Amino acid sequence: MDSANFIGESIDFIHRYTMKSLQKTAEEHGVTIPQIRVIGEVFAHKTVSIKQLTQNLKMTQSTVSDIVDRLISKEYLVKTPNKNDKRLVDISLSARLADNINESVTELTNQSLVGVLNLLKQDEQKTVIKGMELLVSAVKDKMIEEGMENREFLDILYFPEKDQRRR
Amino acid sequence: MDSANFIGESIDFIHRYTMKSLQKTAEEHGVTIPQIRVIGEVFAHKTVSIKQLTQNLKMTQSTVSDIVDRLISKEYLVKTPNKNDKRLVDISLSARLADNINESVTELTNQSLVGVLNLLKQDEQKTVIKGMELLVSAVKDKMIEEGMENREFLDILYFPEKDQRRR
DNA sequence: GTAGTATATATCGTGTACGATGTATCGCAT
DNA sequence: ATGCGATACATCGTACACGATATATACTAC
Structure with a gap:
């Protein structure tokens, strides 16, 4: 129980750190x-639907909708109705943004954690990864056990090597 | 870098899980x-100031202020100006709540993770904790390295046994 | 084709969350 | 006492974030 508490606080702590770290880059x-x-x-993806964004980014549809709207009013994105299925909306980069965008967008993904891991020795990194794998699969098991409806919620996380083990 | 990505997604995943899990209990x-x-x-604490809440819960003062306001309008909390220092506000449970409140409030803390850890064998738990300790201290080092101003941000996390090691 | 169901978005209401700014009070130095 | 920086809190503006609901389109069965 005390360990659980420690794990919980640690997760929160690291989560806050990565957010804070990303935010700094973002607001530049x-x-x-x-x-x-x-x-x-x-x-x-060059062009995506709200639905796809919802799935890939694990946010609800309304949240995505909001953000996209804001990005459109900033003229970063454009929305065009899909030809084949008029319920869909094709979202793509605005011409203006498509030009002066570089790889810096994609490299934004948790760069901070790379630096963090590099502070650790090889075998320490192994331990960290191993521990995280164990924890994640335990969480998955728990979710299944308590019948967490959100199926999609599960197959979000890819495993480095082998995928499923444990009971 | 791929490991970093894995760690990042794992943290997010577990974070989402615990939030979801707590939420279920909360909304009951x-x-x-x-x-x-x-x-x-x-x-x-029986009676606290906004400042204290801000520090203990690691939220900004404005956020805490908002939440307290909502809890007051729900008549769960009461606000009384502090006698000694009129800048302070003493926040305490409303009479109504103070009665039918039981330990269920405090036991709310990450109960979910206890269950998760119990799914693991003793030595696996050890690995998880060890890994988390390594990761957390690496993050702390990184924060110091890049001169993250937020000092308070740091000494939030208690360590089970020994406190500081590593370079 | 028509009805009924399912799907994709939009919209609304509420609740975080945070930075910036305003306001009152406290403490200290003069 | 007067002034001034520091402190505690409130308020405002903006941006998530999510559930619930509305709306339009697609699909399916008949």
Whole structure:
């Protein structure tokens, strides 16, 4: 129970750190973290629907909708109705942004943690990863055990090597 | 770098899980997670200032202020000006709440993770904790290295046994 | 084709969350 | 006592974030 507490606080702590860290980079570009994440996805796929963004970024549809709206009013994105299915909306980079965008968008992904891991020795990194794998699979098991409906919620996380083990 | 990515996603994943898990318990009581956290702090200290809540819960003063206001309008908390220092505000449980409150408030803290850890064998738990300790101290080092101003941000996390090691 | 269901977005209401700014009070130095 | 920087809190503006609901379109069965 005390260990659980420690794990909980640690997760919170690291989560806060990465957020804070990303935010610094983000606001140099005049955007927020969620906004960068959305832009990154659009950049990667050239054109996506709200639905896809919702799935890939693990945010609810309404949240994504909001963010996209803000990015459109900033003239970073454009929305065009999909030809084949008029319910869909094709979201893509605005011409203006498509030009002066570089890889800096994609490289935004947790750069901070790379630096953190590099502070550790090889075998220490192994331990960290091993521990995280154990914890994550335990969480997954727990979720299944208590019948957490959110299926999509699960297969978000990829495992480095082998995928599923444990009971 | 791929490991960093894995760590990052794992942290997010677990963070989301614990939030989701806490939320379920919280909304059975008709409150939100931050609200329960505030109530718990007030319950523990009998009477606190906004400042103290800000520090203990690691939220900004304005956020705390907002939440306390909502809890007051729900008649869960009361605000009385401090006698000694008129800048301070004493926050305490409302009479109504103070009665039918039980330990269930404090036990709200990451109960979910206890269950998760119990799914692991003793030595696996050891690995998880060890890994987390390594990661956390690496993050702390990184924060110091890049001169993260937020000092308070640091001494939030208690370590089970020994406190500081590493370079 | 029509009805009924499912899907994709939009919109609304509420609640965090945070930085910036305003306001009153406290303490200290003069 | 007067002034001034520091402190505690409130308030405002903006941006997530999510559930609930509305709306339009697609699909399916008949």
